[in-house]
Amino acid sequence: MNITIIDILWWFLSVVAIFSALMMVTSKNPVYSVLWLIATFFAISGHYILLNAQFLAIVNIIVYAGAIMVLFLFVIMLMNLNKETEPQKNRWLKIAGALAGGCLMLILVAALKDAAAKEQVASVNQGNIGLIKNLGKELFTTYVVPFEISSVLFLSAMVGAVVIGKKE
Amino acid sequence: MPILNYIILSIALFSIGIVGVLTRRNAIIIFMCIELMLNAVNLLLVAFSKMHMNTAFKAGDLAGTAGTDGQIFVFFIMVVAAAEVSVGLAIIVMMYRNIHSVDVNFLNRLKQ
Numbered sequence: 001m002n003i004t005i006i007d008i009l010w011w012f013l014s015v016v017a018i019f020s021a022l023m024m025v026t027s028k029n030p031v032y033s034v035l036w037l038i039a040t041f042f043a044i045s046g047h048y049i050l051l052n053a054q055f056l057a058i059v060n061i062i063v064y065a066g067a068i069m070v071l072f073l074f075v076i077m078l079m080n081l082n083k084e085t086e087p088q089k090n091r092w093l094k095i096a097g098a099l100a101g102g103c104l105m106l107i108l109v110a111a112l113k114d115a116a117a118k119e120q121v122a123s124v125n126q127g128n129i130g131l132i133k134n135l136g137k138e139l140f141t142t143y144v145v146p147f148e149i150s151s152v153l154f155l156s157a158m159v160g161a162v163v164i165g166k167k168e
Numbered sequence: 169m170p171i172l173n174y175i176i177l178s179i180a181l182f183s184i185g186i187v188g189v190l191t192r193r194n195a196i197i198i199f200m201c202i203e204l205m206l207n208a209v210n211l212l213l214v215a216f217s218k219m220h221m222n223t224a225f226k227a228g229d230l231a232g233t234a235g236t237d238g239q240i241f242v243f244f245i246m247v248v249a250a251a252e253v254s255v256g257l258a259i260i261v262m263m264y265r266n267i268h269s270v271d272v273n274f275l276n277r278l279k280q
Contacts, residue, residue: 010169014177021181021204025188030196037200040181044207051218056210056242063246068203068253075257076196079264097190105183112175120171122215123222129236130214138236139243150247157251164258167265 006124009050017043030076034069041065051122053130174215181208195260195270199253206249210242 017040024036041064048057128134139147181204188201217238224234260270267274 021184101187122218161258
């Protein structure tokens, strides 16, 4: 059992992702939650790079950390929510929520740890299916119809956001 | 890297998102937890696509384009998530304008 640099990077990124996700859930201040979630997204992008999926890594950083999270920050700051005003929920409800999530995790792990694909290996740091050349060719030949439909989805989302957000 | 490691990592991130949805009351943070769950699923899809590529490569597919579909799916999930966030944040802003709070407990009766 020799430890390679990829193993070290994998465990480091996983610990960063889980720690930032936990801090995101437990932070009282919503602005800190957004920043921790951005840290989680960067760790997940690191995982994508480790899996040689460079296109998705860059898109994850641009779309999630760049666009979506900035939108969240704008909304939080425009609504002046960046103070710790969240009323405390009943402590038992919090314990029950954590217990329910923990039970779900336990059951999923127990069910999947003997799965048939257990022996399989996700090839790290090799293969070119995640490069933009291959993905672009696939996206504009086989998946060109869903790609065009997604532009209609964006148009309807834009119209919906304007209509909902408009003052009466 | 064994696929089981990726499965357990994704389950952990997904469960943290579930716990966040169940325990927080701020609508924006609940929305962020949903984004976290989507990302956990995306990570698992990419890992499975690389696993599929690996098995196809061992079986003799030397061109090595098996598993591209999984990454295209992740791309479309990101597209849908971006559209969802724009509409969802508009709804939250509307809710803040009406009841001056983003606490979901005030929404137990939607028609006030």
